[in-house]
Structure formats: C-alpha cells, structure tokens
Amino acid sequence: MFKIFILGLLILAANGLCRAQTGSNYPLTYKNRQIVVGHGGGITGASTVYYWLENGYLYVKSDNDSLYTRLGRKPAATTRRFFNELEKTCRIKTSRFNQPGNRYQFVSWKKNQQEFTVSWGDPQQPPPARFVTFYQSFLAQMPKPKR
16 A cells, blocks of 8 residues: 555645646746737726647636636647648738737737737728638637636
8 A cells, every 4th residue: 555655645746746847737837938918908897818838738817817827729730820820821810910909819829928919899990801811710719618
C-alpha cells in the first residue's frame, strides 16, 4: 500500500514538473501563440472574450467572470488551420484597422508580449471582409453554452 502511495506521489510530481517546463495552459500566462476574439460595448459596456491557445485549449471570459472558463480542446489540425488563416490569409501582423464603435468586435493574435489587433464596430467604417469571415468562423468553433 505504501509503495502505491509513493508511486502516486511520484506521478503527480512528474506531471507538475512537465507542466512547469512546457509553460502555462492559462491565457494570461501562456507563452505561445493565442487567437483572441471578442465583442462588447453597448449600454452596459459588457464584453466577452474567447481565447484559442496554440495547444488547442479554448477559454472564455466575460465581465461577470473572475476566472477564465475552459471550454474544451480542439484537434491540432483544426488549431493549425485557424492560426494559418489568421496569419496568412488575414495577414493580422500587417493589417491596421482600429475602428471600434459603441458596440465592437475584435480579432487579436498574441505571443508573449507581442500583440496585433483589428477592431471594428463603427458603421461608417466597415472592416476588411476577411476579418469578419474569420470572426464568424472562429465563433462557430466555440462550444455552445450548456443550459
């Protein structure tokens, strides 16, 4: 019995060590690439932000939440496809569009301290169509809320 207990502790310690070496799986401290998509504004100013980490994990956080909520994990091929679409098709790193209105949407790409964002919402300044398409495709990948 004691040997099983020691083995369990060793497995837990090894798991913790592996996580420490590969970095956090939490959006706030994640070191690899992230896609961040959100919307907000209006009378209440409330916002909802979705995070898709390069390792496939999905999170959401709204103004009412104190913590990020894990929504699940997407397959590696789907994750690669979305990152490639944002980086190559949308060209997020070279696109400059910042026209939020009273109600706004945005798409961001992050890695460490580097971040590129396109935001829109001003009806007088329509956004590039490729970002609207990406935004809609991204949200279609998010799990539906459980009711």
